[in-house]
Amino acid sequence: MxxxxxxFASESVMKCFIKNSSQDNKIExxxxxxxxxxxxxxxxxxxxxxxxxxxxEPLSFFYAQEKIKKKKLPAVQVPFDEYMVLTSFYRLIYNHKQQLNRLSIDVYNRIHVEEVLRELDKKEQEIYTYSYCEEESIDPEEIVSFHQHLWDEGKIDYVLTSAEEIEYRLQEYGIPVSKMAIPMKNVHSAVEKAELMARVNQNxxxxxxxxxxxxxxxxxxxxEKGELAAQKLLVNLYNILLNFSQETDASVLAGNNNEFFLxxxxKVLDHITNHYRDFPLLREMERTVHTPVEIGFGLGLxxxxxxxxxxxxxxxxxxxxxxxxxxxxDRQETIGPLGIKKQFDSSRLYQSLIHKARLNNELSYNFIDFITIRNNEPFSSNDIALYYRVTKRSAERTINKLLSGEVIKVVGEEKPYVKGRPRKLFTLNQ
Known part of the structure; x- marks a missing residue:
């Protein structure tokens, strides 16, 4: 598939983008x-x-940021980095015969320009930079005015812009300007990253x-015990994580500050879900290293x-x-601590299931087991379907009975996939 x-691009950039993007039959x-x-x-x-x-283009990405964040859209920006700035400088010198001084430039982040100038041993005062990311909102007219004022004051001879619409406006004023071209390397990098993200999200x-x-x-x-003793603890911890990663098809990496990442x-999510109450991974670490260990799991798209x-x-x-x-x-809700049993009144719950939700004995006992295994954490109808091994429609019927009997209540939503409706989350009404 x-x-x-x-x-998303202007017409000239789109032509360049399509020309430089790989002809991969896996993507459209x-x-x-x-x-x-x-x-x-x-x-x-x-x-x-x-x-x-x-x-x-960085300007369009800037405009879209709020909507991307609000809708949690899977988005990628073509890198506007040091390589792109350096390539633009090279073309400026050899195609336009313009030296790297008396120049103004607009970019997403000025740090990329500063890094290149530092490598070239050029003074930053010789180039004027407008940086989008330093503004709360963006107005193309402000960018045009930035360049125009420098030109009118006789401080610049040329403009490099990252936006086609800025280029057109400056040309109308007769100001020498050219748009920064996107290097092929940056196009390929963006497409590869986009394909990888999309493959993950399609799963x-x-x-x-x-x-x-x-x-x-x-x-x-x-x-207290020396560097050697500390390193031995880290090796033992790594070996435990290595075994866990093999069981759950995960990868384990050593990070900075004596920290490990999974x-x-x-498979990892299933393991966590099935061990809310005991969480054997944490207990094994405690037994092996004989000192407190901290684990933070993060979920995301x-x-x-x-x-x-x-x-x-x-x-x-x-x-x-x-x-x-x-x-x-993925909703930034904190769950835990894992491995600590969250108590609930099973007798009271049983009575509510029988008399209020009107479930039979078998379903009632199964639901109590379900709550116990999940350590009384919030759940969705999909969790019910997976546990009972029934259809989603059957699980929703059970949920409706529990809601009608006021055995459970709605506590939030989750959206496990990029597309589709969010799922309601429930917890015991005790």
């Missing part, structure tokens, strides 16, 4: 043209059937799980989102002096 990538480029970058928000609504949104187990693991108070251990998908959530989950562990494990899901 082909991956459909919606590409769906072009969305605009004359002004601000039109991109309307075009996004028309790209609903696409798997991923790719922005070829039925689209959620990515990242685990961040570290030994609590490792610095104190080094001071990267996985459905992208690796970056999952990693950010794992960091939030790890921060939650810092509130405890003992070993602990927390999860932050």
């Amino acid at each position: 082909k991956v459909k990538i919606a590409v 480029i769906v072009p969305f043209l605009y004359k002004k970058a601000e039109e991109v928000n309307e075009l996004i609504e028309k790209a609903i059937m696409c798997d991923l949104y790719l922005f070829a 039925s187990s689209a959620l990515i799980i990242v685990g961040s693991i570290r030994i609590k108070n490792l610095i104190d251990i080094k001071l 990267f996985g998908t459905k 992208t690796a970056r989102q999952a990693e950010d959530h794992a960091r939030l989950a790890l921060e939650a562990c810092s509130n405890s002096e003992h070993s602990s494990c927390f999860i932050v899901n």
Whole structure:
């Protein structure tokens, strides 16, 4: 099945993009043209059937950021980095015979220009830079005015712009200007990243799980027992994670600051879901290293989102002096600590299931087992369907009975996939 990538760009950039993008039969480029970058928000609504949104120009990406964040759209921007700046400088010198001084440039982030100038041993004062990311909102007229004022004051001889509409406006004023061309390397990089993200999101187990693991108070251990003892603990911890990764089809990597990372998908999530109450991984670590350990699991639709959530989950562990494990899901809800039993009144629940929800004995006992296994954490109708091994419609009928009998209540929503309706989350009404 082909991956459909919606590409947002001006006409000239789109021609360059399609020409330079690889002719991969696994992907389909769906072009969305605009004359002004601000039109991109309307075009996004028309790209609903696409798997991923790719922005070829930094100005359009800037306009779309709020909608991307609000709708949690899987989006990629063509890198506007040091390589692109350096390539533009090279073309400026050899195609336009313009030296790297008395020049103004507009970019998404000025740091890329500064890095290139530092490498070339050029003074930043010789080039004037307008940086989008430093503004809360963007107005193309402000960018045009920035360049125009410098030209009128006799401070520049040439303009490099990252937006076609800015180029056209400056040409109308008779100001020498050219648009920065997108290097082929950057196009290929963006397409490859877009395809990878789309493949992950197309998978039925689209959620990515990242685990961040570290030994609590490792610095104190080094001071008390020495570097060698601390390194031995880290090796033991790594071996436990290596065995766990083999069981769950995950990957384990050593990070900075004596921290380890797990990267996985459905198998890791299934393991976590099935061990809310005991969580044997944490207990095995405690028995082996004989010191408190912290684990933070993050769920997300992208690796970056999952990693950010794992960091939030790890921060939650810092509130405890003992070993602990927390999860932050794709809605940034914190779940945990895992391995600690959350009590509920099973007798009271049984009576409610029988008399209020009017479930039979077998269903009632099964539901109590379901709540026990999940450690009384929020659940969806899909969780019920998987546990009872019934159809989604049958699970929803059970949910409706539980709601009607006020045995459970709605506590939120989850959206495990990029497309589709969010699922309601329920918990016991006790």
